[in-house]
Amino acid sequence: GESVGLHLPTLSVQEGDNSIINCAYSNSASDYFIWYKQESGKGPQFIIDIRSNMDKRQGQRVTVLLNKTVKHLSLQIAATQPGDSAVYFCAEKRSNYQLIWGAGTKLIIKP
């Protein structure tokens, strides 16, 4: 069936290094993707989004890359900080009212 999934459930990176979180999707017709950050016990927080007519979008310290050929997107976080520790979700917009969420990747920052 159609799904959005993540390659790694946990990612550990050294503070100051760059982090790359990956996500695969299976619906080639998907035209919009979002990355969310969820800190423990809190609701998800919007990070960045990308439409299918783009292959790259940059924010503050974050970059999302979209490869439609292999149906893969990634979230890159530059100079990872302790405050980046969280679970990161990619989500695929299925309709105007529904997002299909991946399982999440837990990012752990090592001092």
Next chain:
Amino acid sequence: SQTIHQWPATLVQPVGSPLSLECTVEGTSNPNLYWYRQAAGRGLQLLFYSVGIGQISSEVPQNLSASRPQDRQFILSSKKLLLSDSGFYLCAWSPSDRGLTEAFFGQGTRLTVV
């Protein structure tokens, strides 16, 4: 600025008891409103969404119901809770002219049914 309030933050209820979780949004009009449930270590599952007062769409069959008595108020209810209703419930809103392109979440309610 827009804010979303969801309460209570935690709730422990016995099996068979009723449930009422409330969510309100401030600083915007006619928002799209959503209720999600999140199992531990998992992504979010959409339960209900609403595009206007009294308009509720259900995404999955379940023991829960939702109501929108006012433009910026969204309520999640159950007449009799089941053990399987335990989970982390999240309310969210998005601007009505953009569907779910940019959803803002409340802080969530951790429900434990015992």
